[in-house]
Amino acid sequence: MRLPARALVKKSVTVLAGVLAVLCGLELIYLVAVNLVLRTRLIQEAAAGADGVKLEFGSAYSVLPGRAHVRDLVLRFEDYNVQFQLSIERGQLDVGLEELLHKRFHCYAVRADGVSFVMRHKVHEAEGHGTRLAAFPKIDGFADPPLYRGKPSPPIPDEQYDLWQVQVDDVVARARELWFLEYRFAGDAEARGAFLIRPARFVRVKPARLELISGTLAVGDESVARRVRGQIEVSLPSMDVQKTVGAAVFDLISARVKLDLAGGALDFLNAYRDAGSPSIRGQARWMVEADVERGVVQPGSRLALETPAAELSVPGERTPNWSVSGPLQGQFAVDEHAPSRLSLSLLAARLSLSRTDAAGLGSPAAEQVRLAATIEPTTLSHAPHLSALHLSVPRLNVPNLYWFEPWLSRDGSLRVDGRGEVSGELVCDAHDVCLLKHARLQASGARLAIRDRATEPLAVTLDAEQLTLPTASAQRLSGDASLSATPARALLPLVTSLPIKDAVASLLDLRELRARFELSGRPDDYELSIIEARSGDLSAKGFYRPKADRGLGAFLLKTPLMNFGIRIHGDSTSIAPLASDDWLAHHHM
Numbered sequence: 001m002r003l004p005a006r007a008l009v010k011k012s013v014t015v016l017a018g019v020l021a022v023l024c025g026l027e028l029i030y031l032v033a034v035n036l037v038l039r040t041r042l043i044q045e046a047a048a049g050a051d052g053v054k055l056e057f058g059s060a061y062s063v064l065p066g067r068a069h070v071r072d073l074v075l076r077f078e079d080y081n082v083q084f085q086l087s088i089e090r091g092q093l094d095v096g097l098e099e100l101l102h103k104r105f106h107c108y109a110v111r112a113d114g115v116s117f118v119m120r121h122k123v124h125e126a127e128g129h130g131t132r133l134a135a136f137p138k139i140d141g142f143a144d145p146p147l148y149r150g151k152p153s154p155p156i157p158d159e160q161y162d163l164w165q166v167q168v169d170d171v172v173a174r175a176r177e178l179w180f181l182e183y184r185f186a187g188d189a190e191a192r193g194a195f196l197i198r199p200a201r202f203v204r205v206k207p208a209r210l211e212l213i214s215g216t217l218a219v220g221d222e223s224v225a226r227r228v229r230g231q232i233e234v235s236l237p238s239m240d241v242q243k244t245v246g247a248a249v250f251d252l253i254s255a256r257v258k259l260d261l262a263g264g265a266l267d268f269l270n271a272y273r274d275a276g277s278p279s280i281r282g283q284a285r286w287m288v289e290a291d292v293e294r295g296v297v298q299p300g301s302r303l304a305l306e307t308p309a310a311e312l313s314v315p316g317e318r319t320p321n322w323s324v325s326g327p328l329q330g331q332f333a334v335d336e337h338a339p340s341r342l343s344l345s346l347l348a349a350r351l352s353l354s355r356t357d358a359a360g361l362g363s364p365a366a367e368q369v370r371l372a373a374t375i376e377p378t379t380l381s382h383a384p385h386l387s388a389l390h391l392s393v394p395r396l397n398v399p400n401l402y403w404f405e406p407w408l409s410r411d412g413s414l415r416v417d418g419r420g421e422v423s424g425e426l427v428c429d430a431h432d433v434c435l436l437k438h439a440r441l442q443a444s445g446a447r448l449a450i451r452d453r454a455t456e457p458l459a460v461t462l463d464a465e466q467l468t469l470p471t472a473s474a475q476r477l478s479g480d481a482s483l484s485a486t487p488a489r490a491l492l493p494l495v496t497s498l499p500i501k502d503a504v505a506s507l508l509d510l511r512e513l514r515a516r517f518e519l520s521g522r523p524d525d526y527e528l529s530i531i532e533a534r535s536g537d538l539s540a541k542g543f544y545r546p547k548a549d550r551g552l553g554a555f556l557l558k559t560p561l562m563n564f565g566i567r568i569h570g571d572s573t574s575i576a577p578l579a580s581d582d583w584l585a586h587h588h589m
Contacts, residue, residue, distance in 0.1 A: 052078040052199070053164075054141065068093045076141060079199070080152045081245060082121050085139045088173075089114025103162070109170040115191070118179035121246075122146045132271040135182035135220035155242050156200050163201075169194040171208075178210075182271060185228065187215015193234075205236035217261060219268035225261030225286065232257050250380035251295035261286040266310055276317075282310035282325075297378040299336035305329070319406040320358070326351040334378055341387065342378050346371040355403065362399030369393050376430075389428040396422040401443060413551040414544075418446030418457065426469075436467040436479065448494070450544070451551055451571050456490035467519070478520045480531075488513035488535035510535045521545075530555070541584055544568065554587040 058072030073088040091112040099106045118137035126133060126145045133145045156163075171193050178185040193208025210232040217224040233256040239249060267281045290301040311325035330346040346369075353364040373389040398404075402417040409415065424439035441462040448455045460483065467479030485491065488510040515533035519526055526545070533540040542555030553568040556579060565579035567587060576583070 066095050066097050068095060076139065078142065079241065080122075080148070081249070082119060083139055083142050083146055084117065084119035085137075087114075087116040088112045104165045104167065107168045110168055110173065112171075112173040115173045115175040116177040116179075117175065118177070120146050120181055122148045124148050130270075130272045130274060132182045132219070135184075135271055137179045137184070152242065152245065153200065161201075163199045165199075166197045167195075182219045183224070184218050185212065185215055186218075187228065188213040189215065200241055202241060203236065203239045205234060207233060207235045209233050212259070217264070219271050222268040222271070223264050224268050225264035227262040228259070230257070230259035230261075230288070232259075247381040253292065253380070254294055255290070255292040257288055257290040257292075259286070259288040261288070266307060276315055278312055278314045280310065280312050282307050284310070292380065295380045297334050297342065297380070299334050299339045302331055302333040304331045316406075320355050322353060322355045324351050324353050338374075340376065340378055342375040342384070344371070344373040344375060353403070358403055361403045364396055364398045364403055366393050366396040368395070385430070386428070387430040389426075389434075391426040393422070393424050396424075398422060401446065409546045413451055414546045415449040415454075416443075416446060418443045418460075420444075420446070434469045436464060436469055439464045439467070448491075450494055450553075450568065453494050453573065455493055458490040459486045460484070477522065477526050478518070480516065480518045483513070483515040483517065483533075485513040485515075487511055488538075510538060515540075542566070554584060556581075556584040 054076040056074045057070050060070040062068045070091045075086040093107050094109040096106040120136045173191045175189040190211045194206040196204045212230050215228045217228045235254050262285045266284045270279045284307045287304040291298040307328045310328045313323040326348050348369040351366045370392045374387045375384045376387045398420040401420045420443040425437045428434040443460040445457045446460050464481040513535040516531045518529050521527050529543045539558045544553035555566045557564040563579040565576035565583040567574045
């Protein structure tokens with residue numbers, strides 16, 4: 001029997017009303033139950049059951065099933081390697097409610113504003129990190145500095161594993177602060193991505209994108225850039241937490257970075273210096289374009305630097321503090337022809353040297369200085385080391401050579417002044433061996449003084465080749481050089497102050513002196529040996545050690561008439577006429 005149409009409609013309305021009543025009842029139960037739970041600390045206490053996790057929020061409510069609105073949320077996390085804190089001022093989360101029953105916290109979508117994320121990696125000891133640890137973010141509840149404690153926890157057997165899994169998809173977050181290790185971004189940024197965490201098992205970060213719209217970047221109190229723009233894309237396919245310790249995590253990360261860092265300074269680099277090492281300051285702009293595949297910097301990556309005025313200050317232990325300053329252009333790059341090396345190139349159109357105690361001596365200035373270096377490896381998980389260096393100084397103008405006196409003789413026994421021009425080329429290898437391939441000094445009006453005796457003004461050209469220089473691992477100075485000095489008679493006051501020196505100069509035809517000599521020894525205790533010196537009818541051989549007993553030397557001068565032996569000991573000089581040809585061999589100490 002068919003119901004009349006009116007009865008059918010009435011019955012359908014009744015059924016629909018019943019369904020709606022049930023749904024409204026369920027919604028009412030949901031609203032009461034869920035919001036009651038959100039007002040209590042049940043969720044925070046449940047999160048605290050997970051090792052290393054603490055969750056707090058100011059307020060939260062839910063109207064639609066599975067969608068929660070939260071304010072002032074703070075999530076803190078720690079494992080054996082890292083610590084981080086996530087803060088959200090306002091957020092909307094779509095949560096899979098049924099998955100909560102299986103200890104899976106799954107957010108299908110997250111929309112968040114006012115986000116702050118700070119993260120720091122643990123270190124084995126506080127020493128050896130410069131001041132960068134002081135620039136790490138402070139996280140409430142965690143000790144400073146963040147040190148490794150004990151050994152990693154033993155793996156949890158599968159049959160005993162009962163930790164919460166956290167999976168977050170479709171994240172769109174507007175961030176005001178991002179603080180990774182010592183680098184802090186503050187401003188406006190948008191992050192998109194997804195991640196999965198199974199504590200003590202693995203971590204996966206799906207391709208995530210960070211858009212830095214505007215802001216600043218700093219290390220501690222020092223500005224890296226006052227205007228930051230760019231994009232960073234990062235992915236971490238899968239990380240086995242138990243097998244990945246320390247910097248090994250970088251071997252798993254792939255990233256693409258494009259950044260414009262303007263209006264900053266170089267001062268932040270001092271966070272990586274040790275006490276007593278050089279410091280740097282000056283304005284800077286950085287441009288970064290990098291491609292990283294599983295922790296290896298790829299060919300085509302580059303970092304460009306422009307600074308209108310940089311200053312490198314070098315403190316001295318037994319010598320004065322000095323500095324070098326000027327505009328710089330530089331670039332780090334990985335070339336496709338040498339993919340395992342990072343190349344560095346620097347160009348300084350003009351560099352000025354200064355000493356804090358030498359204001360009246362003028363400032364030496366170099367032009368078109370070029371530095372090229374290679375650094376290995378290009379893997380982020382390994383500490384970089386210098387494998388080669390090449391420095392070219394085509395021209396260095398020196399108003400007064402006395403500027404270099406503290407490095408020429410520590411006790412002031414050997415002094416040089418006069419105007420000069422210097423050029424040179426230096427190379428260093430991976431074994432920390434530095435070689436001055438060639439160098440030239442041309443001086444005019446120069447005077448050389450040994451103790452209380454000084455030459456008259458003369459013109460000098462000094463050439464050195466293949467001179468090995470001392471380094472931190474090889475404290476040795478050695479090499480050959482040649483000298484041309486005019487007039488040679490200007491050197492006679494080093495030997496005698498008697499009036500006969502003018503007659504001697506005329507008799508021996510002392511016009512131009514040409515000499516070859518060698519250097520050997522430590523930088524603070526070296527010996528200068530004259531292999532051969534000749535001017536007119538005069539020839540000479542000998543040695544001089546500036547430091548030994550405040551100056552020690554012996555020279556044999558040969559003339560057509562007789563030989564002279566000259567000894568220098570401290571402030572005294574003695575002359576032995578009629579010296580034999582082997583006189584010098586008996587006085588070399």
